[in-house]
Amino acid sequence: MAKHRPLRVDPIAEAKRQWSEHGWEDAALGMSAVTSVMRAQQLVLARVEAEMKVFGLSFARFELLRLLAFSREGRMPMASVISRLQVHATSVTSAVDRLSSAGLLRREPHPGDGRSALLALTDAGRELVDRATEALNERVFTQLSISEEDTRELVSILARFRKNSGDxxxxxxxxxPL
Known part of the structure; x- marks a missing residue:
């Protein structure tokens, strides 16, 4: 990932100033919060995607493999995967197709529901997701560029936001217990 040079002015702070100057004072703080979250997501995703590229994964495919690896037997119904990842079924199907083609997971018939499929992690998928997790832990998750205290506060604030938004x-x- 190419490093960019820091800007001399915070464009979000400037946008907030402009918002206020144009008569949208009541929305300026919210605009700067939304824009800040979106920019932070871009910065974090760029770091994550750079790490995942080494393993031939996107973060979405990593999350799917990690979810399966966390399950007791390394398999889950497709509907459960869709629900837990909180993404559209089409996106999960696309990720499953790519991971299946790469030999990292396989579709199995659901034993109790002939209309459903189970997604099962292969040995190669487990080995790859374990290595990718180690890389993310070492180079992204433990190096967020903010203090542990700020990280805890950020997680708490975002959890309240997500809960209040119905997530x-x-x-x-x-x-x-009796």
Whole structure:
């Protein structure tokens, strides 16, 4: 990934100033928050994709393999994968096709539902996703360019935003054991 030279002015701060100057003061802070999140996502995704390129993966395909590797048996119903990755079925199908062609996962008939398929991680898929995870952990996840305290606060803020946006609900409390 080519390094870019830092800009002399924060373009988001300048956009916020312009928003206010043009009479949109009530929306300026929200615009700068949305734009900041989107720019941060671009920066992080560029780092992640550069690491995944070495393994012939995109982050989306990595996530699919990692999800399967986390499952007890290395297999899950396609519908569960779609739900947990929170992406459109077409996107998952495309990723499955590419990973299947590369011998990293396979489709298996669902034992209880003839209309459904199970996605199963192959040994090659498990080995590749383990190596890719090590690379991400070492070169991205542990080197975010912000402090651990800021990282915790950011995760907390974004979790509240996601929850308030309907992304998830808190699980109901489990009953106390008898």
């Amino acid at each position: 998830f609900i808190d699980p109901t409390p489990l009953p106390d």
